[in-house]
Amino acid sequence: MAAASPSASSPARWPLSLWIGMAMLAPLILVAVGGPAVAPYVYDEMNFLARLQPPGPDFWCGTDEFGRDVFSRTLVGTRESLIMGFSATLISLVIGMPLGLIAGYKRGRIEELIMRASDVLLSFPPILLGILVLAVTPPALWKAIVAIGIVYAPQVVRVTRAITLELMQEEFIEAARLRGESARYVLFSEILPNIWPPLAVETSLRIVFAILLGAALSFIGMGAQPPSSDWGLMIAEARPFVEQAPWIALCPGFALAVTVIGINLLGDGLRAVLDPRNTGRH
């Protein structure tokens, strides 16, 4: 496992899923970077004369109850969803990876403490833990991000620890330790570089979970706040109009699905490239 590294396989041999995943994500990332600049209308600008308009040449995805352009809102929402997914995952990694490394490397009482603590967090269903964390303060997007980061950190701890444990059995680590290298050297120069490939696969999954959990939290009103065009929030706000004006809900829902499928495909592809032995493992 440790031998696999990205440079080992050339792009020519990358699996199809990786290509499709990238093809789906590339425009999303462009839109997220471009943000409001690429949207035909200002995402929160109301047009009182064009409320609940069906999709047409002026408004590609119709308008909502305030006369705001649903297409523009969905585009601008891309940034929020991606930021949510990526930064929450980053938080999970920042919290979870060092703890997992320490647990796997030091073993003993520290490991026990870290693992039991993350077990307690894992005893809550993720959305409940999110709600619990968010209920402490008035809702806001960044709080949702932090909450999601915390919720998924224990999973990162587990995975990192498992990988570290496996690596510790490898000869080159054994050798380094016998050479008398410092713990810091072993951790940073030997283990860390080899943790990345399997962790990257895991991370892509995390991002998907983070995006979905974020959308669910926004949907129940505990994430992004109006007039934000976060997709989960947009769908929640569209709920009363779903019969008269289904496009308000369908547009962000479709965008959410494309994003998640794209990242999933990318993750599957990455798994095949970086971690060939684990293909098909869950």
Place this chain on the structure above:
Amino acid sequence: MFLFTLTRLVYLGVVLVVMSILVFLITQAMPGDVAHLIAGQFASKEVVEAISIKLGLDQPLIVQYGRWAAGILHGDLGRSLTLEQAIAPIVIEALIRSLVLAVSALFIVAVLGIGLGVLAAVRRGKLSDQMVSGISYIGIAVPDFFWAILLILVFGSYLQLLPTGGYAPISDGFLAWAKHLILPVITLVLMMLARVARLTRSSMIDVLQTNYVKYARAKGMPERVVIFRHALKNALLPTITVLAINFGWILGGVVVIETVFSYPGLGRLLLFAIQRHDLPLIQATILLVSTAYCLANLVADLLYAFVNPKIRHSMSNN
């Protein structure tokens, strides 16, 4: 195996205690104030204080926790501050409603998911396999609340076939009761089906490649017997574990589903309690959901250990 189960149970107990402390502390830290909420907009300061004292909100945290934990051990979950009723019957009724959703969804997922997984594995690479994979992908990708809205749109508004929300007690008639379950259950099924089908497929593929199956085939056994009697039995074990995990997962996921469908289960009770800042009710609901979640995970662990003796030994040695 007995020792293993025992260690896991003790361990579950410890987790639950720590969890109860955590739930208690977090809910105490919530903003807002139930005394204000009860007293309402007109209330003067003295009124709010009088209510606080009546509810025991003015006492030190540790005293409040002690009283609460002791109550739970006696089966007393306390009284809801806003509903002014004993909590236990309310949450138990809600729990039963959520369980009805969860169990029916799990049953359908087990049957359909395993069926599709086997189909995909047997026809690996063929069109039906790819269709199962494709559908699985979409099932995972679309968030549950969006599935719910699509279903409401199609079956409720467009076809006008099914109620789009609410709940009918069984006393309203079996048909009315069952009708209200269909859409939420389908939503939950869609969310889980993909994982179960994919897992069954991959473990089935693994099993089909074992020498054992090859031998059975070589002996000239009919393919159907090979698949259903020999291969499936072995391939199912990891799937069953995942089903148990999924069961816990549904219990968490019901918060969203119940909100969309106005289904009066535990999830909606929790959101209601949070909105009203009804601390005892929040604590009881979260504790109950989390306990059920832990139990489902415990069952999953035990099943897994049962299947895989290597783990059993390594874990009981720990």
Place this chain on the structure above:
Amino acid sequence: MIRRTMARAALSALLLAGATFAAQAAGTFRMSVESNLNTLDPAKMKGGQEYVVAYMVYNGLTIIDHDMVTKPDLAERWEHSGDLKTWTFFLKKGVKFHNGRELEAEDVLATVKRIQDKAIGSTARANFEIVEGMKALDKYTVQFQLKSPYSGFADLFGERQLRILPREAIDTIASKPIGTGPFKFVSFAPGDRVVLTRNPDYFEKGLPKLDDVVIRILPEPAAQVAALTTGELDFVWNLPLESIDKVKATASVKIDSVPTSSWDGIIMNAKVKPFDDKRVRQAIAAALDKAILTQIALFGHGTPSHSPIPPSHPYFNKDLPIGKADPAKAKKLLAEAGLANGFEVTLYTPTGRAARERLALTVRELLKPAGVTVNVQRVPFDVFLKDIEGKAGFYIDGFFSRSTADTSLYPWYHSRGSWNTTLWSYANPKMDEALDRARQAATDAEAKSLYMEAQKLAVEDSPGVVPYVINHVNGMSAKVTGFRSHPMMFVDLRNVSLGQ
């Protein structure tokens, strides 16, 4: 074996279900309310959905009828002394509580005493601070002594919290409601439903006509509307405004609406900068187009107004213009107040009130041209009560109809009004004088001119903007007969029946 038992259990459940289905009475009225009931104890009630149940299970001494006139209910009649300080109520004889006991004067005393108890925290308590003493003159007569003259005292007994309770059951009233009303309490499943059944001993002979009432709690507007159009419900109380157009388009369903004096307000707290400057408040008012606010927040199901006195009211001041947006004037006023470059402010609104959220977002949009940057912040209702109301500078609040011009204006606009300090800390001696004098006005014409003056001051000083009064709209199956929407949003089912 187990399998067989289960199959049998399922079969018997099916049969049982079929039997109950057939036995379900034709006179069961199935209705919905939009949110859960927090309590069945009338003294503690605060939400419209709770009052719905209160008016079916309990009675007051008086009742506010559909034309907002106070009529006898449990009291047969009442009289007051010339100085408006002694009020005597004569109870109807032979009225039975649901537990079979006859209503007595002591029950009225126990009920009012409980309302006055601070620990109960009733929202009606402030109204009864005026009571100096009360006593039962005999079994059917109660007398109240007031600290100061008050012409509206009988109206207070039509208020929502003032339901008369049997004194022996007062401590268990929240779990076992007992009243004198047309329907008896059967069960309450929080978050799900309230079940009531006909009170055969109801004191109005021949009423009610329905056998049972099932009140379902359906917070999802779409679910309510779907249940109504598919015939699963007979009645949706307070139909979500955004779905009225859809309901109208369904043949089997009708709607009934009535203008109310319920209002939402854009509150500007004079204790908080920059709203301490009248010119800033006037600028905000000038930038808002009330027709647009009504259209967006209420989907047009309301009427632009300038105070809680609705345009349908005889005292409404027609001479005051209803705000058309004038961003130039707003900018000028802001410049005079030293805010030529505008300012940034947070507008708070309680979570889960859809119309108020829409109002907040529309205000945000309409204030953009005036150079005011608004950040909308939703807060949970308990946080709203604790940290926002009366403390924040700029927020959306809303209030149910009050029964009289006095109770609609005085608490908010008089400097000593109960709502004034918890809302916007507004004080103008001229306003105080107008409201005080109106309370003791000898003629209707005098009262009218004083209230016209009060409305003029309310607009001029703009302690907050009252953009509109809201219609109360009910949706019901075409077979519902005998129902009339009440401006106080009560559900009066006494004369309602279900045709076929």
